[in-house]
Amino acid sequence: MEKEHNFLLIDDTKYETKLTKKFLLRKTYKSDNNLKVKAVIPGIIRNVFVTPGSKIKKGDRLVTLEAMKMNNIISSPFDGIVKSVNVAIGQVIVKDTILIEFE
Template sequence: MENREEYKILNINSTQYKTKLSRKFENRTPFKPADPFMVKSFIPGTVVDILVKEGQELKHGDVVIILDAMKMQNRLKTHVDGCVKKINVKRGDKVTKGAVLLEMEKDISSASGESEGA
């Protein structure tokens, strides 16, 4: 005799499927979106160059760090406009996948610095 409570009904493209969910699936951690203000290493490697300084204003897509991995130099870019809050690495550091290399914050000083040089 089967226990109906163990089965779940999934509706995918108007088709119903009856399935059991594994204990591993039911106990998984929920998805957490990446923080766009954190520049992370997507692969283990060595920091070759840091192209920014703390406090520097950045635009979306600016290259901030060059990471050497698998005999290739990878250019890590920003995902948002902002200001460099903290640099967590230095040249020559070996980093793991997912390591936070650079932290950014929303730029709140851009309005005060635009009139300089006029």
């Protein structure tokens, strides 16, 4: 049986690695709707930077999500107009909660 090896380049250092069968057969992440931003982890909403109708650019801050004592800035993945904001400051959310919807 031939082993499949791949190489990773990290900070100008080349590492040889073997990808496991489990890794190669994994289900890759695919967004079900590109007009919605979901929470990838549970936490508490600490700040909301946008309102419905806001025109935003890719990289603009949308919300701050506190999880595991860290503040995570959720940024816009693209340019657009905010259709709705589905969370409020202080709200406890679970994974996959829809935070922001775009037009």
